[in-house]
Amino acid sequence: MTKLDDLLAYEVVEGLTEGQFTAEEYVISILKRIEEVEPKIHSFITLDTEGALSSAKLIDKKIREKEDIGQLAGVTVGIKDNISTKGIKTTCASKILENYVPTYDATVIRNLKENGAILLGKLNLDEFGMGSTTEYSRYHPTHNPWNLDYVPGGSSGGSGAAVAAGECTVALGSDTGGSIRCPSSFCSVVGLKPTYGRVSRSGLISYANSLEQIGPICRSVKDLVMMLNIISGKDAMDNTSMPSSPITVPNKSNKLNVAVIKELITDSDQEVAKSVYSTSEKFQEIGCSCEEVSIKNLHYALPSYYTLASAEASSNLARYDNIRYGFDYPIGEYKWDTYFSNVRENFGEEVKRRILIGSYVLSSGYYGKYYLKARRLRSLLRLELLTLFKKYDVLIGPTMPILPFKFGEKIDDPIKMYLVDVNTVIANLAGIPAISLPIGFSNGLPIGLQIMAAPFEEQKLIDASYELERVIDIQRRPNLI
Amino acid sequence: MSMVMIGLEIHAQITALNSKLFCSCRGNYRDLRPNRNICEICCGLPGSLPNINQKAIEYSTMTSIALGCKVPDKIMFYRKNYFYPDLPKNFQITQYNVDGISSIGIDGKYELDDSKQIRISRIQLEEDPGRIVYSEGGMNVRNTALIDYNRAGVALIEIVTEPDFTGPREVRQFLNKLSLTLEHLGVCDTLLEGSVRCDVNVSMNGGNKVEIKNINSFKEVEKAINYEITRQSSVYNRNLSIEHETRHWDDKKKITFKARSKEEEHDYRYFPEPDIPVIVLGSDFVANLKERMPELPNQRFERFKLKYKLSEHTSNILINDKKLADFFESTLKLHFSPTEIANILVTDFKSLIENDNESTDYLKNLKVKPEHIAELAKLIEGNKISRITAKDILVKIFESGKLPSEVVNSSNSYKIADEKTIMDAVQSVFDTEKSAVEDAKKNTEAINFLLGKVMKFTNGRADPKIARRLINSKLSDPEKQ
Amino acid sequence: MISKEDLEHLAQISRINLTEYELEKFPKQLDKTIEYIDILGELASDDSVNLDLQELRFEELRTDEIRMSNNKQLNKNITEDGFLRGPKMK
Incomplete structure (x- = not known):
């Protein structure tokens, strides 16, 4: 029998329901796994052992009393530390929020709790989600479970690494420009950025509101479907959320029209390109058609993304003024001229850079040159993609243009760092859903395939991924012990 | 006499609302202990999103209609970015007129009593900031401002006029009429403390515009304008020029004083609020509202x-x-x-x-x-x-x-119509007021005096018509009974 | 080019103190970033493009009802009277 800590989410729910083990036994096995691997991985910022155990006991009690335990009963979930959890510190990996304890749960957290999920704790990220490696976390970097010298990707690096390392059954991440898909690709797990509006953002600490979504990171497509259905839905607390229909795990194979985005392959590392090509052949093997397409406006996507994301960030992060929450500031230094700037000196370097760029592109005189042009590109790109989706069910390409890299490799050159997001930002700009699916390794380093679909067509992503997952035979668990 | 041009910027709270503009806290924040009418949204806690109040849009639309403004089919909200301790997010959600989509009302006309028209440039719906109190003493609060967010997020209607007023009298007329309109619409109880505020700009002889801020009731506006006209005239008379500046109204000393220069240097970096989609009012929204409107x-x-x-x-x-x-x-x-x-x-x-x-x-x-x-x-x-x-x-x-x-x-106050009773009263008045009776024979005016006496004699109950007739006939024929 | 003065202005409107190290390093880094996004200038200013991706109908908006939050929202820096402390003008 599989070890308890190795179970997938749906297996956990089944096992509990059938009385194979108790929720407490399962949680203890996960906590033991964390104890073993966390010193190597460092995916957690806050671990809520007590909370997890008492939730588990509650579920066991409900099982004994034959009460409804919920669709995710017993499943342990790690939460990216930019999603608000009532009573549990939520730091955004920032010094400025090191003592901040939310007074309310994000809508997705409420959904999870209502369905019996067990919150394990809060996972590492780049400060406020700004970064692609977790090196910009103000606490510590997270290590890639497949090779500890390598970055796990970011910004949801803690989520990707924890799921891959078996420190939690599933995790929630957030994706502003690739922050779910990048670590999913680098850590060889499945991650989905939903259609903009499918999942409520209420409680997600904003980096760039118009681009980001909360999404699941899992070890199987089936788990991902369970998670997605539970966190989706129109929420009265988020005016940008929209209703959607539930996704199902396909019970027959679907013949899809697949298109490979040419530019994304030609601009990738050779090893990555090779792997994606062989996957596109697999699509044909399972009966899908596969063609090549080109995206005209791709060239402008990343500059547009950085303009919009920085602009929104510069405004979103203005609220961190230490008045309502934060650290205690010695009285006597509440001087108008210096207070705000002194307090906000505590932001990390990358956050400061993006705030400054954001202020720059919104300043009078530059607004039309950068911000408006970026929005225009965004609309054009969306239109272009929607046209492609009339002909193709899904568009594919590599999630990341490169393999995971070593710590420190890109940290001194912001542009080099930004460029790794070039494939993923497309979906955020266009508001469309995108998934990253593990397709192989090169020298022991994971490679992910990105699949994109039209708005609210997550079902097509699942159809495509579920089929592929079955035919791709790769190692599912890193050798950590 | 010099030529004066005055424009107004009026902020009126929508006191009719139950809840705030973007959250469900009480709209009536008055008489509550500090920071007891707040939630994660109006406090700008991380991750909270604005949730716009339908009724606020209705009230601001009614106001726009009443002031002769055009109301567009679609409206948008913008962020106005500036740091201020009473502003929980360090930006204000307001409206802005640019790029085709406008605020709730534009291009209005409002007629004064003498049929002079005042042009309304725009009407905007926006959120009120919190309240800052400066404590008089106390060692531990001496160096700080004290902040109360109970008011933060209350819905405000901003009404901006063109500089069409030529003197304080017209301004008073306008404000009286506006108050009455707001009261009839049920939008704003202008007598509530702090429910209306007014900024005024005054320029003379085509010179620079001086803005006066902080006028906290309509009654003070006229005083502030009079003060400012006198001040500017005396500057002219000394052959000095008027600076373009912002001044504050001190309602205790009844003077305007120059604001610190730093406050004027603003680059608000407006951009569309990403958390609120474009709101579609629909083409028959205004027509429907007109029918239902008071x-x-x-x-x-x-x-x-x-x-x-x-x-x-x-x-x-x-x-x-x-x-x-x-x-x-x-x-x-x-x-x-x-x-x-x-x-x-x-x-x-x-x-x-x-x-x-x-x-x-x-x-x-x-x-x-x-x-x-x-x-x-x-x-x-x-x-x-x-x-x-x-x-x-x-x-x-x-x-x-x-x-x-x-x-x-x-x-016993019924009217006396019985001639006999009234005649008795007339008789006794004639008996006591002999000289007046003589006067009345020559001077008809004096009859009123006698009538008054009769009325007094009957405690005002005599039918005055009958009494007058009886007095007249008795004067012309003293023997008549 | 972003001069040291430009940087100081941006830091001022963003209310961020920069360290000596950042003052040294940022101008070049920000320059490179701005140079990178300058490519957006190649795009035509086309007013016919609808910039808004999402719409919300009036009917979908929140109705005007009071629902007081029971949560204690602020736990920091509260005076006895319930005020928060903030920087004082002057």
Whole structure:
């Protein structure tokens, strides 16, 4: 029998329901796994052992009393530390929020709790989600479970690494420009950025509101479907959320029209390109058609993304003024001229850079040159993609243009760092859903395939991924012990 | 006389709302302990999102219609970015007119009494900041500002006029009329402390514009303008030029003073609020609202003249006091006698309440109800009491709340129409006022004196017409009985 | 080019103190970033493009009801009277 800590989410729910083990036994096995691997991985910022155990006991009690335990009963979930959890510190990996304890749960957290999920704790990220490696976390970097010298990707690096390392059954991440898909690709797990509006953002600490979504990171497509259905839905607390229909795990194979985005392959590392090509052949093997397409406006996507994301960030992060929450500031230094700037000196370097760029592109005189042009590109790109989706069910390409890299490799050159997001930002700009699916390794380093679909067509992503997952035979668990 | 140009920027809270503009906290923040009317949204806690109030859009649309503005099919919200301790997010969600989509109202016209038109540039819906209190003493608070967020997020309507006013008198007229309109629409109770604020810009002889901020009631606006005109004139007279500057109104010292120069340097970096999608009002929104919307003062004035055949003067007095006009119409429902009832209300009734109409709901607390006035009118018309008696009865009703008929019965105040009784009174006046009788024979004016004496003799109950006739006939024929 | 003065202005409107190290390093880094996004200038200013991706109908908006939050929202820096402390003007 599989070890308890190795179970997938749906297996956990089944096992509990059938009385194979108790929720407490399962949680203890996960906590033991964390104890073993966390010193190597460092995916957690806050671990809520007590909370997890008492939730588990509650579920066991409900099982004994034959009460409804919920669709995710017993499943342990790690939460990216930019999603608000009532009573549990939520730091955004920032010094400025090191003592901040939310007074309310994000809508997705409420959904999870209502369905019996067990919150394990809060996972590492780049400060406020700004970064692609977790090196910009103000606490510590997270290590890639497949090779500890390598970055796990970011910004949801803690989520990707924890799921891959078996420190939690599933995790929630957030994706502003690739922050779910990048670590999913680098850590060889499945991650989905939903259609903009499918999942409520209420409680997600904003980096760039118009681009980001909360999404699941899992070890199987089936788990991902369970998670997605539970966190989706129109929420009265988020005016940008929209209703959607539930996704199902396909019970027959679907013949899809697949298109490979040419530019994304030609601009990738050779090893990555090779792997994606062989996957596109697999699509044909399972009966899908596969063609090549080109995206005209791709060239402008990343500059547009950085303009919009920085602009929104510069405004979103203005609220961190230490008045309502934060650290205690010695009285006597509440001087108008210096207070705000002194307090906000505590932001990390990358956050400061993006705030400054954001202020720059919104300043009078530059607004039309950068911000408006970026929005225009965004609309054009969306239109272009929607046209492609009339002909193709899904568009594919590599999630990341490169393999995971070593710590420190890109940290001194912001542009080099930004460029790794070039494939993923497309979906955020266009508001469309995108998934990253593990397709192989090169020298022991994971490679992910990105699949994109039209708005609210997550079902097509699942159809495509579920089929592929079955035919791709790769190692599912890193050798950590 | 120099040429003066004045423009106004008025902020009126939508006091009619139950909840705030973007959250479900109370709209009425008054008389609550500091920071007890707050939630994660109006406090700008991380991850909270604005959740816009439908009714606020209706009220601001009604205001726009009343001020002759165009209301677009779609509206948008913008962020105005600046740091200030009373602003929880360090940006304000407001509206902005750019790129085709406008604020809730634009390009309006509003007519003053002398049919002069004031152009309304725009009407915006936005959120109120919190409140800052500077403590007088206390060691531990001496160096800090004290902040209360109870008011933060209350819905405000901003009304901006073109600089079309040529003097304080026009401004006063405009503000009076505006208050009345807001009251009729039920949008804003302008008498509530802090419910209206006004910024004024004043320029003379085509010179630089001076902005005066912080005028916290409509009453102070005229004073501030007068002060500023005098100040600017004296600068001109010394051959100095007026600086373009921002000044504040000190309502204790009744002067304007120069703001610190730093406050003027603003680059608000406006951009569309990403958390609120474009709101589609729909093409028949305005037409539908117009049908449901309360009657405006002008419409009511015309109706009073036409339907009730009241004079312009009487109509005006009623219209200018909405609560009195409402009282009038309630009374009419009980007894339809517009002229008589209007007469009672605008003369005796009004003078009795005059000293007390500062409080907002003064008519509610009165013991006199429409029932009383209806009955009083019936008694007058039925010739049961004289108008003079009516006034005394009204005083008694005000004190006791008893119905007029009860008062009349208990005080024996029915009108005396019996000629014999009145003749007795005339006789005794003639007996005591011999010299006046002699005067009256030569000078008809003196008859009024005798009539007065007769009325007094009968406690005002004699029918004055009969009394006058009897006096006249007795003067011409002293022997007549 | 972003001069040291430009950087100081941006830091001022963003209310961020920069360290000596950042003052040294940022101008070049920000320059490179701005140079990178300058490519957006190649795009035509086309007013016919609808910039808004999402719409919300009036009917979908929140109705005007009071729902007081029971949560204690602020736990920091509260005076006895319930005020928060903030920087004082002057």
